[in-house]
Amino acid sequence: MLSRYLLKSKLCWRAFRAEEQALKTYYHGQQSLLDLDVERVPMLAIDLEMTGLDAQFDQILSIGIVPIEEGRLILSKAEHKLVKIEGSVGQSATIHGILDHHLNRAVSPEEAMSWFLERCQGQMLVAHHSPLDLAFLQKGLSTHFRQGVTLMAIDTLAIEKRRLMRQHEVLKEGALRLGASRARYGLPVYAAHNALIDAIACGELLLAQISAIGQGERVKLTELLA
Amino acid sequence: MDASELQPITDFIQGLVPFDTLSSSTLDLCCKSLSVGYYSKASAFVPLDETDPQLYIVRSGAFEVRNDDGELLDRLGEGDYFGFPSLLSGEKVSNRVRILEDGLVYHLDPDTFDYLRVESRQFDRFFNRAFAKRLRHQARFKAKELTTTSRVSSLMSNNPLIIDINACVRDAAKKMREARVSSVLVIDNHKLCGILTDRDLRNRVLAEGQDGSLPVHQAMTTQPKVLSSNALVFEAMLLMSEHGIHHLPIVDDERAVGVLTSTDILRGQSSQPLLLIGEIERQNSLDSLISVSKQIPLLLQNLISADARAEEIGRVLTSVTDALTRRLIILNQKLLGEAPMAFCWLAFGSQGRQDQAACSDQDNGLLLAHEPDEAASGYFEALTKAVCSGLDKCGYIYCPGDIMAQNPKWRLSLSQWQNRFASWVNTPEPKALMHASIFFDMRSVFGPASLFDSLQDKVLAETKDNDIFLAGMTNNSLVESPPLGFFKKFVLERDGSEVKGIDLKHKGNALINDIARVYALSAGIKEVNTAKRIRVLMEKDIINRKDALNLADAHEFIAHMRLSNQGYQHTHTMPISNYLQPKHLSSLVRHQLRDAFKVVHDAQSGIKLKFTRSF
Incomplete structure (x- = not known):
């Protein structure tokens, strides 16, 4: 109750401060989501691939998104955007399989950012280890709109960590990784990795987590954001 | 987005019959149109929305489909489908899908489903067949609950014995003797008006001092309880136990069409093993026992195809082995004479545990009340050799490890057995224990229970809380x-x-x-x-x-x-x-x-x- 009130007033303040109309709409939209039961909340599971882990120096390579409507991932509305970068893909190519020539159909960071903000209007973002992805997105959006931007997201990693801690399990190294977390819910192993597949994997994990938390009861959005 | 970016999902769908027949472009389109849902055991059933039918493709988890009577139609796991009957028939959803284990499910919308049916004839045929098969499957899962789902008509005897109401009881008794049945239906003008049973003849004729010329209607039970031939066997059992009766006339359209007796029901439930054991107990020679035991593999096959529980199958087969062993002991005792002392025939291993299956070998021993003298030892040697070879000829082959009563090592007195067990328990050498473990699954098949108990009680007293022995085991x-x-x-x-x-x-x-x-x-x-x-x-x-x-x-x-x-x-x-x-x-x-x-x-x-x- 209190946390929802606090969140709402924060969003209200951010909306007031925002100069750009699209940003105002985003903050207001987030505010109205907070009153809904989880299954009613339109969500957007996201995943980013980057050239490194530092939002200050590294760049976004690709963004995968898949909307979740009434508890279902809608693959027909899933999207995968490759983003143009300065310099070469370099080392991270071995991890993501994104090669320079793939980047021919990539869009500029500016285009990517306005596309992304448009997609997340009225949607609650979901990511695995969201602070990292949000840091890159906020940096990108801030540069684009020339003012500070703060996004909000459900973090499936944080949910998993809380659940395991509550069961007094010793957290082994790697136990909170996306694949390891999914395995605990019996979700299938996805061999290939790209931003889109990982966004889908993260969305599925969230559905499994919600069902485990709720055990058939309704779950409040604030329980997931805590 | 291009569908190759959905690789893991495309790979999975492509591996499924009938999706494997789709062209790669159709497959891509299909995968892109899916939506993904997660169903939790906590919510018990998949909420099927009849205004929005879908093809449900199980990606993980386990589900079961039941019709509106709660009968099991199908159990589903990874790569199985549900929801297609209403997609195909357009009828409202009447089946319920129970969630056995949390699972991820892909949903295919009706438009894409119809498109795929048009695109691929194999795809269309597959789901039409699956639809027809599921209707047929209703019968398959029924097999287990014979008494609760089978009808009276399947067990009753047709062409019942009938007699006119004006006949005398002597004629009735003669008819019953000729037909070798225990009851006769009494008919008045083609209509059933009573039933005359063995019990009526005893209680109302003999015990009352009446003679055979008494008319049937004075001895019969009037207005008997009846059932129709399509009643459930279960209902018949209920009626019989409620009224304490053993015969039920079966009546369709006021005409007597059959009789159902409690024996019919018993036979329908587990006739075969009981009959086989009865047959074993009637045989008087080794040769006839051997020919009876040829039915055992068939019995196993029948039990398997009737989908009996494995535990029951093990128990049934073991009771047959036990009966055979007992019969062999009795037959050989007839030849050798009375035993010089009390003894128990011990069964070890799978026979001891009552979980015998196909091609079991013998694991047995003999427990004697006390040390045998020379004559007694000769007697038991002859007896055990005869029984073991009899079992071998009946299909229970000699134990390759020679753990058999005919081996003097395993033909011991009570105190020798107790010492043998004590040596395993008190000095648990790993290798010796490994071979000894089957001895701890022992059961007496023949002989006085008190003798066996004095062995088992002693063994258990020594093993109980014996840390070193238990660690070794x-x-x-x-x-x-x-x-x-x-x-x-x-x-x-x-x-x-x-x-x-x-x-x-x-x-x-x-x-x-x-x-x-x-x-x-x-x-x-x-x-x-x-x-x-x-x-x-x-x-x-x-x-x-x-x-x-x-x-x-x-x-x-x-x-x-x-x-x-x-x-x-x-x-x-x-x-x-x-x-x-x-x-x-x-x-x-x-x-x-x-x-x-x-x-x-x-x-x-x-x-x-x-x-x-x-x-």
């Missing part, structure tokens, strides 16, 4: 482990390049037997049947309820797989073995088998911790 039972590798994948046994498969006996049930044995000996429990041991352990709170039920289920499931695999081998004239090829299994069954092995693995860790105090 536990270590032996941990030599083998369930065939699961990393990522819960099955580990297959190989013989050169040939894949033999999963050894369901030695890496499955034998391990559960070992676990139950260690617990039972630690607590001094007299049961030897594994399922019963687990039940007692649960009742005494030695294993917690959940673990006990899981272990009992795993035991039943693996045993069932082993039997149905042997049934498959038998019908395909392959050599009978304990090896199962996992590729012959549906993904749901594979999943269940994996879970069963997981339970065995956990239970092994449990005894390791409890009895050897290590991890």
